Structure formats: C-alpha cells, structure tokens
Amino acid sequence: KNEVEQSPQNLTAQEGEFITINCSYSVGISALHWLQQHPGGGIVSLFMLSSGKKKHGRLIATINIQEKHSSLHITASHPRDSAVYICAVGGRTSGTYKYIFGTGTRLKVLA
Amino acid sequence: EPEVTQTPSHQVTQMGQEVILRCVPISNHLYFYWYRQILGQKVEFLVSFYNNEISEKSEIFDDQFSVERPDGSNFTLKIRSTKLEDSAMYFCARGRGGLEQYFGPGTRLTVT
Numbered sequence: 001k002n003e004v005e006q007s008p009q010n011l012t013a014q015e016g017e018f019i020t021i022n023c024s025y026s027v028g029i030s031a032l033h034w035l036q037q038h039p040g041g042g043i044v045s046l047f048m049l050s051s052g053k054k055k056h057g058r059l060i061a062t063i064n065i066q067e068k069h070s071s072l073h074i075t076a077s078h079p080r081d082s083a084v085y086i087c088a089v090g091g092r093t094s095g096t097y098k099y100i101f102g103t104g105t106r107l108k109v110l111a
Numbered sequence: 112e113p114e115v116t117q118t119p120s121h122q123v124t125q126m127g128q129e130v131i132l133r134c135v136p137i138s139n140h141l142y143f144y145w146y147r148q149i150l151g152q153k154v155e156f157l158v159s160f161y162n163n164e165i166s167e168k169s170e171i172f173d174d175q176f177s178v179e180r181p182d183g184s185n186f187t188l189k190i191r192s193t194k195l196e197d198s199a200m201y202f203c204a205r206g207r208g209g210l211e212q213y214f215g216p217g218t219r220l221t222v223t
C-alpha cells in the first residue's frame with residue numbers, strides 16, 4: 001500500500017466547475033505540500049500546511065491531521081489549471097526532513 | 112518565494128557517460144535535496160545535503176551518484192556512468208532545514 005494516496009488519478013472538468021482533489025496518507029507527518037506540475041515537467045509549490053486551511057486566489061487547501069487527509073480545491077476552474085497536482089507529505093527521519101510523494105492527479109479543464 | 116534554478120533544463124547523454132546536473136543556490140539556504148521522477152512515476156527522494164555533507168540518502172542513491180558544492184556555490188548531482196534507467200526528471204530543492212522546501216524547475220535527463 002502506498003504511503004500517500006491521491007484520488008482521483010485523472011479528472012476532466014468543464015471550465016467554471018469546482019474541483020476537489022484528495023490526499024490520504026498513512027505516515028506521521030509534520031507538514032503536507034501541494035505541488036503543481038506542468039506538462040513540461042516543472043514543479044511549482046502551491047501550499048505547505050500543517051493544520052487547518054490555506055487560501056490563495058482560487059485555490060484552497062485543507063488538512064485534517066487526525067484523519068490523515070488533505071484536500072485541494074479549485075474554484076471557478078480554468079483551462080490553464082490543467083496540470084498534474086501532487087500531494088507530498090513531509091516529516092523528519094534520521095535527522096532530515098524529506099517528502100514522500102503521491103502519484104499525482106492529472107487534471108484537464110475543458111473550455 | 113525564492114527562485115530555484117537548475118541547469119541544464121534538458122540533457123541528452125549516451126549510456127556510460129558521466130553527467131553533472133547543477134542547482135543554483137540561494138545564499139541563506141543551507142539544506143539541499145535532490146529528487147527524481149521517472150516518466151509516469153511519482154517523485155522520489157534521492158539525497159539531502161547539509162554543511163557539505165550528505166545527511167540522508169535513499170536506496171536509489173547508490174555508488175554511481177554523488178553530490179557536492181564544489182566551490183561553495185552551485186550544488187551538483189553527478190551520475191558517473193549513466194544507465195538507460197537513469198532517464199528521468201531530476202529536481203533540486205533548497206531550504207533552511209525544515210519542511211519549507213523550494214523546488215527547482217527540474218532537469219530532464221535522457222540517456223540513449
């Protein structure tokens with residue numbers, strides 16, 4: 001079983017739709033990172049959170065530490081939101097903080 | 112958010128050749144990390160580096176890999192004798208020691 005599970009794996013939405021991507025993890029963590037990966041492969045950090053909720057523009061991320069679950073929401077989705085969204089959970093092992101990554105959710109927003 | 116740059120953006124090399132991937136530092140970042148993503152797979156941790164030493168490495172990071180800051184500036188990942196299965200995106204990340212890590216855009220390595 002993967003330590004970080006994302007759902008759905010693939011998602012197609014119409015422009016304007018509200019989108020939710022979920023991340024569940026089985027390890028103890030200190031923080032969770034949501035990342036966006038564009039078709040060219042580059043990674044952009046969207047959020048790092050360890051509790052509660054964060055909002056940036058049309059993006060909202062929530063985390064429930066007790067339930068080991070996080071969600072990424074996109075309001076009023078747009079074709080430019082099309083990308084792979086990756087959840088990564090971070091913690092400290094052997095003295096180093098590092099991340100364990102999910103397999104990503106491929107989002108396609110149609111005009 | 113501080114920028115993280117990597118060079119080259121794409122490297123094509125022949126099997127058996129040595130490659131060096133570079134990450135340009137931010138002056139107040141002391142911790143460096145390399146991650147790898149094989150096409151179609153998830154991103155995986157390779158190694159973390161602090162104070163000119165490896166602080167942790169994964170089982171992927173075998174003897175053909177090495178990291179260093181040769182002149183106190185660029186942080187490099189060297190693959191001594193590339194194999195076909197080394198073809199992947201390699202991401203550098205920098206930070207101050209906690210979980211706030213800033214990822215570079217990646218270097219796409221293609222081994223032929």
